[in-house]
Amino acid sequence: MNSKQLQYFLVTVQKGSIAAAARELDIAQPAISQQLANLEREMGSALFERSFKGVSLTAAGEVFEKHAKKLIEDINAAKMELHQLAANQHGVVRVGMLPSIGNVLSMSLIAMVNEFHPQLKLEISTGPSYAVKEWLKTNQVDIALTYEQEVEPRFMSAYPLIEEFMYLVVGVNEASAYYQLLQNRDTICFWELSQFELLTPGPKDALGRLIEKYEHDTGVALKHDKAYSGQLMTGLRQVIQGEGLMILPSSAMYHLEESKVIKSLKITQPDMKRQVLAATNSNFAMTDAIVKMLSIIQEASSTEQACGHWRGNLLNKVPKSDARPMGFASPSTVSAL
Structure with missing residues (x-):
């Protein structure tokens, strides 16, 4: 049994004849007759009484009609839900x-x-x-x-x-005193950051508040005097030119690190993250x-x-x-x- 057979059955019941159902569905009459015969064989009962006037339901057909309507409703509801899911x-x-x-x-x-x-x-x-x-x-x-x-x-x-881990970022610049001091290191303690001029955002920004939190918890005051636009790319350009250092996650600067224009040192004691x-x-x-x-x-x-x-x-x-x-x-x- 399939949805096509259910549709043919219900339209035939509604129209009262196979010929009228064929016209409604725009399908050849023999095709509908064959599908209805297959349905009756599968159900094991005659569903229609046939005469020259058309068709009418048998007692078995009346029982099956109730289930057929419910099945079609369920199929249509499932289609609507699937269409909505696809739209979403x-x-x-x-x-x-x-x-x-x-x-x-x-x-x-x-x-x-x-x-x-x-x-x-x-x-x-x-x-x-x-x-x-x-x-x-x-x-x-x-x-x-x-x-x-x-x-x-x-x-x-x-x-x-x-x-994510946080890093001190320094420009790879032989003329920079920052780079000369840090080029051979991979980590740096948080308290050591107080030695350097940093480019940091203000407390309105999440990174600025994170830095303030670590300063408060460690009692280490950092230098925030360097002019900084608050724009990441601008700040990284300043770092590359040796104008200061930044505290950043690797996500912000890994591409520059791979290009060997900046170097990063993981901030530890405590780990900054x-x-x-x-x-x-x-x-x-x-x-x-x-x-x-x-x-x-x-x-x-x-x-x-x-x-x-x-x-x-x-x-x-x-x-x-x-x-x-x-x-x-x-x-x-x-x-x-």
Whole structure:
């Protein structure tokens, strides 16, 4: 038994004859007669009484009609749900991220979507952490890739991706006193950072607040006197020219490190690190396309971490279609950072 036989059966009942059903369905009468005969053989009962006037239901046919209508309703409902699912999965997903995160993830995300998920359309916007948070709050983006310092539980559902290590970044410049001092080192203690002039963002930015937190927890005051535009690329140009040093994750500068124009030293004692999260607005329902994009973001994060572009510990707690958001960190964990 199949849906075509059910359709032929119900239209024949409605029209009262096989000839009328054939005209309604625009199908040859013998084709309908054959399908109805096959249906009767499968059911083991005659469903119609046939006469020169047309057809009428037998007692078995009346019983079968009730089930046939229910089956067709279920099939149509299933089709509608599947069409809705397909529409959701073919949707546009807007992702907002910081420039440092975009530097390591944007190309991977675009490549994965284009190659493996052509039914999705990815739109990427980049901006400072406070702007990305505002975009998510006002529904201008569907997913925000940001830092734990920007999480607001009152409207965000957060999914941890990676705990990234922080580095002191120095330009590879033989004329720079900074480079001459640091060129043979791979790590640096946090307290040693107080010796250098740093290019740092203000407290409005998540990185600025992270640096302030470490200064407070360690009692080490850093030098923030160097003029800094707040733009990542501009700051890295200043570093390359020997005008100061920056505190950054590998995601922000790995490409320059591979080109040997900058060098990075892992910050230790204490290890300086922070969590990167994917966040959605809990006031809006997540479509299947958004859930799929979160999974792609997790995959891209794992790929970039595995090849050393994004150095840190993977957390990978993005949701499945039926999963609830997971906490980004306990208060005790955050306060220790």
